[in-house]
Amino acid sequence: MIEIRIHGRGGQGAVTSAEIVATAAIEEGKYAQGFPSFGPERRGAPVTAFVRVDDKPIRLREKVYHPDIVVVLDPTLLEVVDVAEGLKDNGMVVINSTQSEDEIKSQYKIRSRMALVDATKIALDNLGLPITNTTMLGALIKATSVVNIDSINRAIDRRFGPIAPKNKMALEQAYKETRVEQ
Amino acid sequence: MGVRVAMEVSIAAAEAAKLADVDVIAAYPITPQTHIVEHLAELVADGELDAEYVPVESEHSALSACIGSSAAGARTFTATCAQGLALMHEILFIASALRTPIVMMVVNRALSAPINIWNDHSDIMAERDCGWIQTFAENGQEVFDLTLHAFRVAEDHRVLLPIMVNLDGFILSHMIEPIDIPEKEEVRRYLPEFKPAMRLDPDRPISMGPVGIPEVYTEAKKQLDEALVASKGPIIQAWDEFGKIFGRHYKPVETYRCEDAEVLLLTMGSISETAMTAVDIMREKGVSVGLIRLRLWRPFPLDELRAAVKGADTLAVVDRAVSTGGPGGPVCSEVRSALFGLPNRPKVLGFIAGLGGRDVTLEMFEEMVNQSIEYAKEGKEQFYELVGVREL
Amino acid sequence: MIAEELMAKELEELKDFRGFKPRELPREELVSPGHRACLGCGEVLAMRLVMKALGRDTIVAMPTGCMEIISSSFPQTAWEVPWIHVAFENAAAVASGIEAGLKALMRKGKIKDRRIFVVAMAGDGGTADIGVQALSGAFERGHDFVYVCLDNEAYMNTGIQRSSATPYGAMTTTSPPGKRSIGQMTWKKDMPAIAVAHNIPYVATCAPSHYIDLMNKVRKAALIKGPAYLHIFSPCPTGWRCPSDMSIEVSRLAVQTGIFPLYEVVNGRYKITVRVDRRKPVEEYLKTQRRFRHLTRDVIERIQRRGDENMVKLECQEKFHSYYMNALQYASSPAQS
Amino acid sequence: MKASEKTGGIIGWKDLELGCALIEPGTSKGFKTGDWRSQRPVTDKEKCIRCGLCWILCPDMAYRPTEDGFFDSDGNYCKGCGICARECPTDAIAMIREE
Structure with missing residues (x-):
């Protein structure tokens, strides 16, 4: 089972990205859960969302305490949230950032492998808005093989309708530009 | 053949109501129930569901309108939770006494105060004696399935009682999961059109809800109690038939690795899934543990429960609500009284966990089981304890 | 102009209704004798007249109250039409559900498509106090139903306790006159005005003494599509402390003194339906009932003044419509736009 | 047997x-409220204008209306x-006054 935690700010679409990953996984015939950190959402406040993906039915209803993957939609969150909390030893953190791995490791408590991309710029270029959730999905699938790009794109089609193409373009650009630490 | 789709569980509940071709939905928004009725409102607005959507001004009126619509002969659906369910309290008893087969999703949430929108079972436990059939779902598929089952049972002329389908707030309601959505034709085969046994019809005028004088009130209560107890047969039958058509099987009491188990956990709702995984982990460690999941809460599955605990030494009941000032959690108290006098009954230990959104984790189940084994060794049967409460 | 559309709709809905004739009233009783109302009960008489005006194709939702208790004492019912009692505060919500249910079933072809009047009939407590929320909701949602308030001005079923419809100065068991009280200390809640504020198509006041007026209003309320509110003065000899044969006389005096004026409000347009040229002093009304026996001269004068003011207000409201229409015409004329 | 009986x-x-x-419907007709009565109405048909x-x-x-156009009160x-x-x-x- 792969467990993912997504950090964002209210309004950035963290919950939607969890939904899309879960949907894509289910589309691939896997079992998945996608869920928010429950409670009233407030625009701007730090929020988390979770995904579980497995080949067999998932019998777990607790929160995700030890993620395999963490996705950070907004670089400023690194200042306020310990995004690597509970991360598994061989875990991966996918961050929207203009910084380098070394810079991040020297500034924050992140010791695991990282994948980095300037998702804000990509989102602004493609969507005209700094909403990075779909962009960061491109980074996620570059860095991990939790779901494949086709099923993600289909899930985006279903979720976004007319604005799906733009989101898929952002995703694809992020997929290309993401630097994955080896 | 139906399709397997990723879907929020609340949407799955609404889709089930749509496939049931409900005639009237009367509901009031309350977190975390809203997604169900929002989706139904959309379906009605888009013309995908031919129903009257009555956006009432309170839950009290929601259920009152549901009684009116059901009495008029319409297939009727609503959803609520917590304070909303509490506001319906008075009307719940009337809906069952008038024998109006309403289907209601209860998206379980803690009761105030302090105000808390998160999951536990304090809302439903406060309404356990209201004369409704009450089932509990553990995952999204079950929410969908139990909703269809609810219509089938409620409208069965041998039953004619309202039903609550319970699903845990957020933990289930806001979860994206794979849901198998059957074909319309399959649903139609399982769920025939609603044929009311009586209705408000000017051509055959009846009076519903007359004054029950002391000479008749006892008999009226007896009639309702008998009806609720007797509904177990049709409930099980409807599950059996569901299994035949859709391939998913349900029982009033479901067991997991209970064979030869010395210690049994007993749970209701979505934490049962975590508990199953906890049982797997403990079994691997050599602990002789199994799990009993109550799917049917009303009518209480007395015989099934007694059969399920047979041979076990210790039974740890996990409640999701406090019976304040009482002798234990509501489920534990009922289980105890159900087993009272049973020869060689297990020792019953009460645990209360997961109040107001507090997570119930794998570790907590292990703790409860270890604690129970210890208590059993000491020969102790405590009434209850709050798992993880801070004693500072 | 929306006002014109509403008027056209009203004319269409009422085009076949000619009004009831005194000698040709429906003989059929839809509330049966054998009911347990007190002797001389003005409320059950009002209810009987309401049902006569509505006819058989009617479903009644009734909350807890005198009329519920007296008409449905197990194992007998006085009702000749389908009837349901659920609780005290929710008659309007129950009626909403019935209306929605019938609408859905008729639209889906599950029952025959025909006009069935859905009626919620409650007392003043069930309307103006505990039931006002459900009532407001049902009005706002626009259900096609008639809400009848049978106003006997207190909680009579529980033993004459004051409600918000109890008139100023009246003695009840919870508004007793004493050294520091004149009885009910507040003025009667204006429920018809509250109904009008919901912009529903029909609101009217009725009294059993003016039974043709009452029955005509009931019929109109039913024929007009959308929510309608009828506020019916319902004398209670038991609670008002008057002889049992006085119910009609008291009702008549209430109208003649201006205590309870009879009017209707169709799509916002007020019309006084029973004009009283020379109003009698309110004292003539008050002295018929022992619930007012303790009133002093100055309290009676206050009631007189308040009544006079209410009549002035009503007359102004009646005249307001033509002023309003002129203003609308003016506002929508090309010169203004 | 029916409840009303x-x-x-x-x-x-x-x-x-x-x-x-x-x-x-209408089974209250089986309940006679006439015995609540302490006085009964008597109509003088000479004066009655029907x-x-x-x-x-x-x-x-x-x-109840009678065949000749008058109205009779039912003592029941x-x-x-x-x-x-x-x-x-x-x-x-x-x-x-009732005797």
């Missing part, structure tokens, strides 16, 4: 209709309130 609501739970519904006001204003639905239901007598426009109705 049983007296005083003495009925076993198995005989109750679903939800205690009363499926036969206007029917006594009938329409009776809270107990006790008046008349509670003796006296509204008919007070409201009669020709004073044709008198209330007489």
Whole structure:
């Protein structure tokens, strides 16, 4: 089972990205859960969302305490949230950032492998808005093989309708530009 | 053949109501129930569901309108939770006494105060004696399935009682999961059109809800109690038939690795899934543990429960609500009284966990089981304890 | 102009209704004798007249109250039409559900498509106090139903306790006159005005003494599509402390003194339906009932003044419509736009 | 046996209709309220103009039209309130004390 935690700010679409990953996984015939950190959402406040993906039915209803993957939609969150909390030893953190791995490791408590991309710029270029959730999905699938790009794109089609193409373009650009630490 | 789709569980509940071709939905928004009725409102607005959507001004009126619509002969659906369910309290008893087969999703949430929108079972436990059939779902598929089952049972002329389908707030309601959505034709085969046994019809005028004088009130209560107890047969039958058509099987009491188990956990709702995984982990460690999941809460599955605990030494009941000032959690108290006098009954230990959104984790189940084994060794049967409460 | 559309709709809905004739009233009783109302009960008489005006194709939702208790004492019912009692505060919500249910079933072809009047009939407590929320909701949602308030001005079923419809100065068991009280200390809640504020198509006041007026209003309320509110003065000899044969006389005096004026409000347009040229002093009304026996001269004068003011207000409201229409015409004329 | 035919609501739970519904309309007619009465109305047919006001204003639905156009009060239901007598426009109705 792969467990993912997504950090964002209210309004950035963290919950939607969890939904899309879960949907894509289910589309691939896997079992998945996608869920928010429950409670009233407030625009701007730090929020988390979770995904579980497995080949067999998932019998777990607790929160995700030890993620395999963490996705950070907004670089400023690194200042306020310990995004690597509970991360598994061989875990991966996918961050929207203009910084380098070394810079991040020297500034924050992140010791695991990282994948980095300037998702804000990509989102602004493609969507005209700094909403990075779909962009960061491109980074996620570059860095991990939790779901494949086709099923993600289909899930985006279903979720976004007319604005799906733009989101898929952002995703694809992020997929290309993401630097994955080896 | 139906399709397997990723879907929020609340949407799955609404889709089930749509496939049931409900005639009237009367509901009031309350977190975390809203997604169900929002989706139904959309379906009605888009013309995908031919129903009257009555956006009432309170839950009290929601259920009152549901009684009116059901009495008029319409297939009727609503959803609520917590304070909303509490506001319906008075009307719940009337809906069952008038024998109006309403289907209601209860998206379980803690009761105030302090105000808390998160999951536990304090809302439903406060309404356990209201004369409704009450089932509990553990995952999204079950929410969908139990909703269809609810219509089938409620409208069965041998039953004619309202039903609550319970699903845990957020933990289930806001979860994206794979849901198998059957074909319309399959649903139609399982769920025939609603044929009311009586209705408000000017051509055959009846009076519903007359004054029950002391000479008749006892008999009226007896009639309702008998009806609720007797509904177990049709409930099980409807599950059996569901299994035949859709391939998913349900029982009033479901067991997991209970064979030869010395210690049994007993749970209701979505934490049962975590508990199953906890049982797997403990079994691997050599602990002789199994799990009993109550799917049917009303009518209480007395015989099934007694059969399920047979041979076990210790039974740890996990409640999701406090019976304040009482002798234990509501489920534990009922289980105890159900087993009272049973020869060689297990020792019953009460645990209360997961109040107001507090997570119930794998570790907590292990703790409860270890604690129970210890208590059993000491020969102790405590009434209850709050798992993880801070004693500072 | 929306006002014109509403008027056209009203004319269409009422085009076949000619009004009831005194000698040709429906003989059929839809509330049966054998009911347990007190002797001389003005409320059950009002209810009987309401049902006569509505006819058989009617479903009644009734909350807890005198009329519920007296008409449905197990194992007998006085009702000749389908009837349901659920609780005290929710008659309007129950009626909403019935209306929605019938609408859905008729639209889906599950029952025959025909006009069935859905009626919620409650007392003043069930309307103006505990039931006002459900009532407001049902009005706002626009259900096609008639809400009848049978106003006997207190909680009579529980033993004459004051409600918000109890008139100023009246003695009840919870508004007793004493050294520091004149009885009910507040003025009667204006429920018809509250109904009008919901912009529903029909609101009217009725009294059993003016039974043709009452029955005509009931019929109109039913024929007009959308929510309608009828506020019916319902004398209670038991609670008002008057002889049992006085119910009609008291009702008549209430109208003649201006205590309870009879009017209707169709799509916002007020019309006084029973004009009283020379109003009698309110004292003539008050002295018929022992619930007012303790009133002093100055309290009676206050009631007189308040009544006079209410009549002035009503007359102004009646005249307001033509002023309003002129203003609308003016506002929508090309010169203004 | 129908619920309404049983007296005083003495009925076993198995005989109750679903939800205690009363499926036969207008059965209160079986309950005679006439014995609440201490005085009864008597109509002087000489004075009566057959206007029917006594009938329409009776809270107990006790008046019945007769074939000759008059109105008779049914002793089974008349509670003796006296509204008919007070409201009669020709004073044709008198209330007489019950023996």
